[in-house]
Every structure is written in structure tokens, then in C-alpha cells.
Amino acid sequence: MTARRAGLVACTTCCKVHHPGEATCLRCGSPLHSRDPAGLQNVWAWWIAGLIMYIPANIYPMLRTASLGHETQNTIIGGVFELIAYNSYGVALIVFIASVIIPVGKFVAIAFLALSINRASILSARARLHLYEVVEFIGRWSMLDVFVVAILSALVQFEFVANVHPGIAAVSFALSVAFTMLSAQSFDPRLIWDTDEADPT
Amino acid sequence: MDVDGLIACPACDALHYVVDVPNNAQASCHRCEEVLFAPKPDAMTRVVMLAATALILMITAVFFPFLDLSAGGFEQRSSVLDAITAFSDGLLLPLSFAVAALIVILPALRLIAILYAIGPMMIGYAPARHATAAFRFAQVLRPWSMAEIFIVGVAVALVKVGGLATVAIGPAFWAFVALVVVTTLNDTVMCRLTIWKTLEDRSRY
Numbered sequence: 068m069t070a071r072r073a074g075l076v077a078c079t080t081c082c083k084v085h086h087p088g089e090a091t092c093l094r095c096g097s098p099l100h101s102r103d104p105a106g107l108q109n110v111w112a113w114w115i116a117g118l119i120m121y122i123p124a125n126i127y128p129m130l131r132t133a134s135l136g137h138e139t140q141n142t143i144i145g146g147v148f149e150l151i152a153y154n155s156y157g158v159a160l161i162v163f164i165a166s167v168i169i170p171v172g173k174f175v176a177i178a179f180l181a182l183s184i185n186r187a188s189i190l191s192a193r194a195r196l197h198l199y200e201v202v203e204f205i206g207r208w209s210m211l212d213v214f215v216v217a218i219l220s221a222l223v224q225f226e227f228v229a230n231v232h233p234g235i236a237a238v239s240f241a242l243s244v245a246f247t248m249l250s251a252q253s254f255d256p257r258l259i260w261d262t263d264e265a266d267p268t
Numbered sequence: 269m270d271v272d273g274l275i276a277c278p279a280c281d282a283l284h285y286v287v288d289v290p291n292n293a294q295a296s297c298h299r300c301e302e303v304l305f306a307p308k309p310d311a312m313t314r315v316v317m318l319a320a321t322a323l324i325l326m327i328t329a330v331f332f333p334f335l336d337l338s339a340g341g342f343e344q345r346s347s348v349l350d351a352i353t354a355f356s357d358g359l360l361l362p363l364s365f366a367v368a369a370l371i372v373i374l375p376a377l378r379l380i381a382i383l384y385a386i387g388p389m390m391i392g393y394a395p396a397r398h399a400t401a402a403f404r405f406a407q408v409l410r411p412w413s414m415a416e417i418f419i420v421g422v423a424v425a426l427v428k429v430g431g432l433a434t435v436a437i438g439p440a441f442w443a444f445v446a447l448v449v450v451t452t453l454n455d456t457v458m459c460r461l462t463i464w465k466t467l468e469d470r471s472r473y
């Protein structure tokens with residue numbers, strides 16, 4: 068039995084159950100929705116904003132390194148190749164996962180979850196909930212590369228010898244990560260279960 | 269229908285009767301297996317202690333030197349504050365604010381909100397005014413507190429400059445590592461549902 072089928076409204080912040088008609092939770096004060104009607108729309112709006120920001124993040128330089136009067140620029144992928152050139156395979160893999168695999172996987176996963184609502188899906192509801200939890204847990208880690216750029220820019224300031232400055236891609240990448248986090252947070256996982264509402268539990 | 273004896277799973281909306289869950293045990297949703305209750309003994313005291321420790325570590329981490337870099341006769345000492353202000357030239361200024369918010373301001377606010385919501389209940393009985401709003405705020409801030417990601421970022425940055433310069437790790441780095449450990453401990457001790465119920469029970473005196 069679910070709260071919705073019982074004609075009740077549940078708070079997703081503190082789990083308290085309410086009679087319909089209550090606008091905010093009596094225990095914690097969060098806004099109450101049986102299912103937020105604008106929720107899915109917000110998911111897509113943030114998703115698109117995140118995708119738009121992800122494009123310049125990959126084209127423009129993330130890092131500008133000036134060494135003895137000669138400047139090199141590095142994109143996200145360029146930074147990964149540079150680490151491979153230094154034989155730092157492990158770290159290259161971490162950066163590649165955080166800045167390429169996680170963001171791309173997140174776009175695909177959120178779109179898949181949003182599209183699977185009210186349809187028969189190839190994944191069970193429980194599997195889709197796990198997918199959602201993984202997206203929520205791991206998505207924040209994409210911010211890693213932005214922090215690396217910030218730390219390098221602060222550390223490497225040696226006049227002519229070596230100088231590191233952040234590039235414009237750092238801004239669009241940070242925005243892209245923030246927007247996809249908002250997209251995932253707008254998704255109401257309870258929608259996943261509404262399709263098989265007919266089951267007897 | 270008496271709704272006070274019921275809770276609904278936040279992940280799948282399944283209804284459950286509220287039962288007493290013993291300390292160190294867990295109660296999960298029968299439908300989606302989400303952990304609903306995970307009470308720990310003396311949780312309130314431990315949460316407050318850990319949050320206070322984390323806040324002190326945070327202050328240490330921000331103001332003490334973080335890393336010490338030397339190359340070709342130059343030496344560069346930087347604190348977390350320097351990393352934050354690295355973006356401060358022109359167009360990238362908003363990014364400075366964002367980095368400051370994610371690694372220092374939001375984690376600090378979250379710790380203060382937890383202390384404010386639970387601290388008075390640990391010392392006395394009744395929660396402070398607006399304690400529920402403070403605890404809700406702490407819950408909203410959780411995904412945006414990225415101190416642990418920052419630490420991994422430092423490690424990656426160290427590898428990147430490894431060929432270029434010699435790096436010495438400062439006290440603030442260890443303070444930050446400790447901060448991450450303490451915050452993780454805090455999140456495992458804190459059972460949100462138990463705290464919400466306690467806040468509610470003790471608000472109506």
C-alpha cells in the first residue's frame with residue numbers, strides 16, 4: 068500500500084504522512100506534493116541547461132599553463148592525455164572518470180529514468196531506483212576537475228618559470244555539474260513505482 | 269485513518285507502521301529496501317560532538333598553510349583561501365564564489381545548522397526555535413558540501429605538479445583530511461528519521 072493509493076500525502080524529507088489538503092509538512096515544514104506536477108518538467112529544464120554548458124566545457128581550455136614565456140592550453144581531455152604522458156595512469160583514469168564518464172553517464176541515466184516514467188521499462192523499478200541513487204551519489208564527484216584547476220592556479224605561481232591560470236571551460240563545466248545535480252534532485256523517485264501500482268504490496 | 273502511526277518511504281511512497289527499532293539495528297522499506305530507521309546509541313551527543321569537531325577542523329583548514337611548493341629557487345605557500353581566490357581575475361570571479369561556497373561556506377553552514385538543531389536538545393530537552401528549519405536546511409545542503417571531493421582534487425593536483433616542483437604538505441591538509449573522516453562518521457551516526465521524530469515530540473511541550 069502506498070500513501071498515494073491510501074489517499075494520503077507523504078513528506079519526502081521526514082517521511083511523515085498527512086491527510087490531503089495540507090500544503091506544508093506539519094513536522095518539518097517542507098512543501099508537500101503527492102507527486103510534484105512540475106517535477107518532471109524541471110528535470111528536463113535543468114538537464115538541457117546542463118547539456119548546453121557541457122559543450123563549451125569540452126571545447127574551450129580548462130587550464131592555461133605559461134612556462135618560460137611559452138603558453139600551453141589544456142582542455143579536459145587534453146589534461147587527461149597530459150597525465151598519461153607523465154605515466155600517471157591511475158590519476159588519468161580518475162580524472163577521466165570524473166570529467167567524462169560520470170557527466171555523460173549522468174545525462175544518459177537521468178534521461179532514461181525520466182523517459183521510463185509511466186512506461187514499461189526494461190529495468191525493474193528496484194533497479195531504476197538503484198540507478199537513481201547512484202546518479203545522486205556520484206554526480207557531485209564531477210566537480211573534481213574544477214577543484215584541481217583551482218588548486219593548481221593557486222599553487223603554481225612562479226613568475227616566469229611556471230604559471231597556471233584557469234580557463235573559461237572551468238566555469239561552464241562547474242555550471243554543467245551544478246545543473247545536472249539540480250536535474251537529478253528535481254526527479255521524484257516515487258514516480259518510478261507508480262507504473263506498477265497494481266502490485267499487491 | 270490515524271496518520272501519526274504511519275510513515276511513508278521517501279523513495280517509493282510505501283506506507284509502514286512506525287515500530288520501535290532497537291539501537292544499532294536497521295529498518296528498511298519492504299518495497300524498495302531503502303533504509304528508513306538506523307538509530308544509534310547516544311546519537312545526539314555523538315552528532316553534536318562530531319559536528320563541533322568538524323567545525324574546528326574547518327577553521328584550521330582554511331587559515332593554516334595547506335601546501336608548500338618550491339621550484340627553481342621560488343617558494344609558494346598556499347592556503348585554502350588562496351585556492352579560492354585563484355579564480356578572482358575578471359570573468360572567472362563567479363567561480364571563486366562557487367568554489368568558496370562548495371568547499372568552505374556550505375559545509376560550515378551545514379555543521380552550524382546541525383549544531384543549532386540538535387545542540388539544545390542534547391543539553392536540555394526542548395529544541396531551539398526554528399530548529400526544524402535549521403535541520404531541513406542541513407539536509408538540503410548535504411549534496412552541496414564537497415570537502416571530500418576537494419581532498420581528492422588536491423591529490424590529483426599534487427600528481428600534476430609533481431614533475432614541476434617539490435611539494436610539502438602543510439598542517440591544513442591533514443586538518444581537511446580529518447574533517448572529511450569526521451563528517452563521514454557524523455553522517456553514519458545521524459539517523460534522520462529519529463532526529464525528525466525527536467524534534468517533533470519535543471516541540472510540543
Ligand SMILES: [Zn+2]
Pocket residue numbers: 078079080081082083092093094095096097
Ligand atoms: Zn516533513
Ligand SMILES: [Zn+2]
Pocket residue numbers: 277278279280281282297298299300301302
Ligand atoms: Zn521504499
